[in-house]
Amino acid sequence: MSAVTEAIRNGVDAEKMFATLDLIKAQPELARFQFRVRNHWIGGAHNRSTIKDFYAAGGEDTTRSEAFAIDAGEPAILLGTDTGPNPAEYLLHALAACLTTSIVYVAAARKVRLEWVESTITGDMDVRGCLGVDEEPRNGFERIGVSFRISGDASDEKLREVVERAKARSAVYDMVTNGVPVAVDVAVG
Amino acid sequence: MSAVTEAIRNGVDAEKMFATLDLIKAQPELARFQFRVRNHWIGGAHNRSTIKDFYAAGGEDTTRSEAFAIDAGEPAILLGTDTGPNPAEYLLHALAACLTTSIVYVAAARKVRLEWVESTITGDMDVRGCLGVDEEPRNGFERIGVSFRISGDASDEKLREVVERAKARSAVYDMVTNGVPVAVDVAVG
Numbered sequence: 570m571s572a573v574t575e576a577i578r579n580g581v582d583a584e585k586m587f588a589t590l591d592l593i594k595a596q597p598e599l600a601r602f603q604f605r606v607r608n609h610w611i612g613g614a615h616n617r618s619t620i621k622d623f624y625a626a627g628g629e630d631t632t633r634s635e636a637f638a639i640d641a642g643e644p645a646i647l648l649g650t651d652t653g654p655n656p657a658e659y660l661l662h663a664l665a666a667c668l669t670t671s672i673v674y675v676a677a678a679r680k681v682r683l684e685w686v687e688s689t690i691t692g693d694m695d696v697r698g699c700l701g702v703d704e705e706p707r708n709g710f711e712r713i714g715v716s717f718r719i720s721g722d723a724s725d726e727k728l729r730e731v732v733e734r735a736k737a738r739s740a741v742y743d744m745v746t747n748g749v750p751v752a753v754d755v756a757v758g
Numbered sequence: 759m760s761a762v763t764e765a766i767r768n769g770v771d772a773e774k775m776f777a778t779l780d781l782i783k784a785q786p787e788l789a790r791f792q793f794r795v796r797n798h799w800i801g802g803a804h805n806r807s808t809i810k811d812f813y814a815a816g817g818e819d820t821t822r823s824e825a826f827a828i829d830a831g832e833p834a835i836l837l838g839t840d841t842g843p844n845p846a847e848y849l850l851h852a853l854a855a856c857l858t859t860s861i862v863y864v865a866a867a868r869k870v871r872l873e874w875v876e877s878t879i880t881g882d883m884d885v886r887g888c889l890g891v892d893e894e895p896r897n898g899f900e901r902i903g904v905s906f907r908i909s910g911d912a913s914d915e916k917l918r919e920v921v922e923r924a925k926a927r928s929a930v931y932d933m934v935t936n937g938v939p940v941a942v943d944v945a946v947g
Contacts, residue, residue, distance in 0.1 A: 580802025586837055593891050600886040600895070604847050608854035610875035613769025616858045618851040620843045625835050632834050637843045639828070641855035645821050646814050648775055648863070654809045654826045656856030656930045658793050659848055662807040664940070665797035666830035667845030669805045671888075674837070686799035692938075697789040699860075699929040702782050706789070709933035715942040725946040732944045740888040741845045744898035748937035749881075751853070753904040755921045757914040 581677035599626045614642050614649030647696075657710065660745070661690040667741035668715065675734045676721060683721040690715050713745065770866035788815045803831050803838030836885075846899065849934070850879040856930035857904065857921075864923045865910065872910040879904050902934065 576584040593600050603624040610616045621636035622629060641656055643649025654662065665688050676683050691714045695706035719728050736742055765773040782789050792813040799805045810825035811818060830845055832838025843851065854877050865872050880903045884895035908917050925931055 580804070581837055589835075589837070590889055590891055593886060593889060597886060597892070600884045600889075600891070602883045602885050604844070604850060604881045604883070604899075606847060606850040606854050606879045608851070608858055608877045608879065610858050610862060610872070613862065614859045615769070616855055616875075618854055620847050620851065623833070623847075625833075630833060630835060633840060639843065639848075639851055641851070641859070643859065644812070644814075644819060646778075646819060648770055648778070649859075651822060654828065655793070656852045656859065657933075658795060658809050658812075659828075659852035659855060660930050660933060661793060661795040662797070662809065662828055662830070663845045663848035663852060665795050665807055666805055666848060668942070669797055669799050670803045670830070670832065670838075670845060673799060673802065683799070686805075688797045690795045690797065692793045694791045694793070694929065695789045696791050697782060697786060698932075699927050700779055700782060700789075701927050702779055702789070703786070707932055707936075708927055709929045709936070710793075710938050713938050713940045715940060717942065717944045718946075719944060720947050728946045729944055732942070736942060738888050738890050738897055740883065740898045741849055742940065743887075743896055744846075744849060745933065746937050746940050747896075747898070748933075748935050749899050749902050751902045751904060751931065751935050753857070753906065753921070753925060755918055756905070756907045757917045758909050 578677040578680065579673045579683050581674055583677045586674065586678065602626075611652075614647070614655075615652040616641050657692060657694065661692050661713065663741045664713065664715065664745050665690045667739045668717075668735055671735035671739040671742075672717075672719065672731055675738065676731050679727070679731060681721050681723040681727060681731060683719065685718065685720045687719075688715055688717045767866040767869065768862045768872050770863055772866045775863065775867060790816075800841075803836070803844075804841040805830050846881060846883065850881050850902065852930045853902065853904070853934050854879045856928045857906070857924055860924035860928040860931075861906075861908065861920055864927065865912075865920050868916070868920060870910050870912040870916060870920060872908065874907065874909045877904055877906045
């Protein structure tokens with residue numbers, strides 16, 4: 570196997586990854602990132618976010634030529650017309666995606682070639698909270714369950730260590746388990 | 759204006775909304791919902807969630823004929839090939855979408871006809887945390903900022919009250935600000 574293919578593990582360029590880590594260690598100011606989403610209401614439970622620009626590594630990143638557009642909705646039972654996954658489902662997706670990418674990157678760094686990573690994420694909710702019917706249930710999920718199935722060219726123990734390390738480093742896992750300060754401001758008219 | 763069109767405000771059937779609230783008040787066991795996401799890794803930072811079935815109001819909801827498929831990725835600077843918004847951007851989208859839908863539903867309940875709702879959401883992160891370069895910065899966003907612009911046929915004060923009530927009822931705002939217990943299990947092989 571050539572040195573080039575050796576450096577690409579799980580679709581991740583491990584050499585570039587280590588070079589990026591070294592660069593950020595040497596210049597911590599490059600670690601400041603800002604991600605942004607713009608959302609507009611279309612009608613009822615239908616709204617759309619566009620996602621393109623972000624700040625990274627000392628400047629505006631201009632590598633995205635087009636914006637991603639993603640639509641949210643609600644199913645009929647929650648008074649929508651199913652124009653997209655609902656916001657709580659998008660939160661579960663964000664968590665699944667972040668843990669999965671973290672697993673893939675950690676495995677690449679640890680020279681583990683993965684064959685398969687899949688997960689099922691569930692969120693349990695008493696909708697009396699968000700519907701304002703009762704003060705007692707919280708608005709969001711009471712609990713989230715994540716079940717991973719993973720295989721690769723390493724021992725079971727090493728694969729489990731990869732998942733543990735991914736949990737310890739995942740941005741969205743941190744946010745969903747610990748919360749984030751959110752400031753909301755409103756311009757009217 | 760007919761009674762039928764009067765009942766539809768902001769694309770939301772307000773009569774059906776109040777009927778749903780009355781039903782859940784009378785039978786709280788119908789308020790148990792479970793949402794689910796299935797995710798599989800495609801390669802590198804590219805993974806895909808499929809979202810279809812959920813449990814609601816005493817049984818499996820079967821109104822969705824097809825699954826939603828949503829792709830996550832990372833931009834080049836985070837070692838991906840930009841196959842979709844990244845997981846942290848999806849979390850911002852989930853928050854924007856939930857607050858927006860909450861605003862629209864609260865306004866419908868309070869007889870406010872909205873003309874416009876848009877928002878910009880930003881999340882600031884020191885990526886040394888999630889990259890494992892430094893133990894000090896957290897993995898996720900340090901803070902999230904949400905800026906709404908809203909207009910409708912009500913006073914500024916009433917429109918601001920609608921946003922406040924939406925914050926107080928939004929499922930994703932609750933989860934992102936307060937956190938949720940997450941249990942992860944792993945099957946290897």
